[in-house]
Amino acid sequence: MKLPSAALRAILLLLTLLLFVPAGAAQAAVTARAGIPASTVNGGEGLGASPGKPLLGGVLEWGEDDAAGFAGRLQATPAILGHDISFPIKGAEKGYLREFLSQSAASGAHALITVNPTVPLAEVNAGGAADFAAQLEDLAEGFPGKLLIRFAPDMNSSWVSWGQQPGAYVPAYRAMAQAFDSKTNALMVWQPFQARDYPFTRNRNAPASGSPGFAALDTNSDGAWNGLDAPYAPYYPGDDVVDWAGQTTHHDDTGGKAAVNTLPEDGELASLLTGTARGAGPLGDGGGASDGGGDANFYESYAVQRDKPLLLQTAAYYSPSAGGPSETDIKSGWWKQVLGEAAPGKLERIAAVVWDEKTDVGDAGNTIIDWRLTRNAAVAAAAGEAVRESTLVTGPVTRTVEGLGGSSGNALAGVPAAIAAAALLLGAILLWLVPVRLRSAKRWTYPDKSSRDSRVDLMRGLAILFVVVNHVGMTSLFQLFTQEAIGFVSGAELFVLLSGLVLGTVYGPKARDRIGEVAQKTGRRAGKLYVTALAVVVLVFVISLIPALNSEALTTFTDQGTGGAGRSGAGRTYDLYTGMRGLLQFPVSGAVIPAVLLLQFGPWQFNVMGLYVIMLLVSPLILLALARGKVLWVLAATTALYIAGTVFRFRLLPSQFEDSFPLLVWQVLFVLGLVGGYYRRTIVAWLSAHRWVVGVCAAITVALALMSWANLYLANEFDVRLALTSDANYRAVYDQFFGRTYLEPGRLLNVITLLVTAYALLTAYWKPIERAVGWLLIPLGQATLYVFIMHVVLIAVVANIPALQQGNVWLNTAAYAAIVALLWVMVRTKFLFRIIPT
Secondary structure, three states: OOOOHHHHHHHHHHHHHHHHOOHHHHHHHHHHHOOOOHHHOOOOHHHOOEOOEOEEEEEEOOOOOOHHHHHHHHOOOOOEEEEEEEEOOOHHHHHHHHHHHHHHHHHOOEEEEEEEEOOOHHHOOHHHHHHHHHHHHHHOOOOOOOEEEEEOOOOOOOOOOOOOOHHHHHHHHHHHHHHOOOOOOEEEEEOOEOOOOOOOOOOOOOOOOOOOOHHHHOOOOOOOOOOOOOOOHHHOOOHHHOOEEEEEOOEOOOOOOOOOOOOOOOOHHHHHHHOOOOOOOOOOHHHOOOOOOOOOOHHHHHHHOOOOOEEEEEOEOOOOOOOOOOHHHHHHHHHHHHHHHOOOOOOOOEEEEEEEEOEEEEOOOOEEEEOOOOOOHHHHHHHHHHHHHOOOEOOOOOOOOOOOOOOOOOEEOHHHHHHHHHHHHHHHHHHHHHHHHOHHHHHHOOOOOOOOOHHHHHHHHHHHHHHHHHHHOOOOOOHHHHOOOOOOOOHHHHHHHHHHHHHHHHHHHHOOOOHHHHHHHHHHHHHHHHHHHHHHHHHHHHHHOOOOOOOHHHHEEEOOOOOOOOOOOOOOEEEOOOOHHHHHOOOOOOOHHHHHHOOOOOOHHHOOHHHHHHHHHHHHHHHHHHHOOOHHHHHHHHHHHHHHHHHHOOOOOOOOHHHHOOHHHHHHHHHHHHHHHHOHHHHHHHHHHOHHHHHHHHHHHHHHHHHHOOOOOOOOOOOOEEOOOOHHHHHHHHHHHOOOOOOOHHHHHHHHHHHHHHHHHHHHOHHHHHHHHHHHHHHHHOOHHHHHHHHHHHHHHHHOOHHHHOOOHHHHHHHHHHHHHHHHHHHHOOOOOOOOOO
């Protein structure tokens, strides 16, 4: 039977197409069938980029920087701006996200939104992702640009909590992508970390050898997971859910070890993108996957072959303390290399170059890393000139919109803010006048008869309550009162100051004649605290070895990057037990035991214990000096150490507490408390005779409390801030005068004036305050060490209750009430008092 001529011609045409159509077109056809959106089969033209002409982007330290400032320093407007949020999104983050979108819209820039899971990947399901996408859509209403959703980046690395778990990561990513599938202005970005030195140090949550998920990592099936295995393929979620490929590629020769400043090597960026850098793993034929599963040529495998625009997130390592080449030479050299490789005729699939305009810490907190391109004027000038000479596309690339953020519903400005401020001032004046004008108020005063000062116990109870609430970390109504609501003060500062005050009150009278006894008792107390700290460190480590328990709340620290003092670490997770698994090896590494003994490991919620141990050990010397009338020498010495610590910012010990409570700085609170306790009666009598001093302290306290209500950090959707000044001004003032870690002068002043004011308030209004809250706070204040230890246990319990991780304010508030009640009952019944120190 002869074929019809028309059919014959059709067959011949098909054969011709199969034989002669260019491979690129065939690949495009395959790509289209795989479900890739049409908008991505290009070099990012839908966002304003084109081959060899990528978009300029930046991820800023939003706590201290803004889009206009970055553009001004670089003399170029970014076309993409980046911001980090959590999944599930926290109520406090919504205002910041809206402000970020407002700045991006005013710049005419697209928004790169990095989504950092704060729950295990297994809990990122379709329902949660859909709710998240709906909330983000509402927050982005009216935004003129595209939303590039970058879910859980660097997933192949070991230093993020979601790292190296492909079995959980891929379905989580797909759930997120499918939730955004119907959002016309959203694009999904899949972004691993560059493969040099992969698999880095093993993530503690990575599948162990022999476990069901290990096979996904062991891509060449040789029974080992190492640099011969594919660094990207196990984590790839599929062409149908990836709109843009991305890669985090920094110039950094430290390998996660000691700080070293180095000049970029010629061709370094290209070698990292194409997998030819040392330690980048095996290459397959044509740069694709080899038989062993290697796919280190990221650019070829994921940008070219899959026809995806490539987002390059980059920066260059520079540590001011490391010496070596200059910052200008390092960063300018790397920046020019980046722009050169993204130019026409080179790696043209690079559709966006996003610089990490941030700072960081490394080497266990000993080293400051400055990734920023524009903070050094010389570097910024050279970078700006290079941008102008390059093919980078700068903003605006979208319609510019001013005032997108509008006036947040949680911010009071104008007349409402003035009314709130006036109400606070009026309340303060009434509190001052009532004891003077109202005769019956004299019966409310504190009866100073007992040797133990219940006012101090009550304040200690309030401080430990603040600490517990802030450390457990659930979003609730409690944070409305505990997170810098009474000034630029947290529970930690009050806790340290009051601890010194109690020590000075108890041992001060004995210091002159019985200093040996004082030294013996304080030394014994220091030993008890040290052993307790070691026990907690080891106990948490043991708990972390139990697969069924989620111990990350205690063994890792995730920087949320929120608040007026927000920093660059948003979303970055630090493993606080890195290296301690060496205890399980034989022979045990010689560095592990000293690290344990020096408290270099441990829960961040408990690390202040190391500070107390040191201060208890030196307290007999301070008390002896006070007993000999050397108070001015003591004050001069503690002030000098404080100034040295805040100016030079170096640490004396490798202990973990130095990261959050630098010894040279925080000693000043303890020593001032010690002096205050030693001279308590003298100071109280002097203040009673000079009430104007108390009035000045109260005025300062009220003024700083009012200022603190302008804090950009909102605890939840019920929190309210006073828009007393611009966000930029507030950030600048906060960082300069009220920073927490190094106890900037304004914060130190606030702590002291707050203590004087609170003590005077309790003295004048003791009986009504005691009836209202004394029954709760005094017992907690008399057993602060016990409460502090037990709150670590409660943190672990809360972390293993999924319902309490969803950000439900009302449920979490009820849970906090239950926690406080439980601690109170445990203290009142002396539960395990014989075992747990009090």
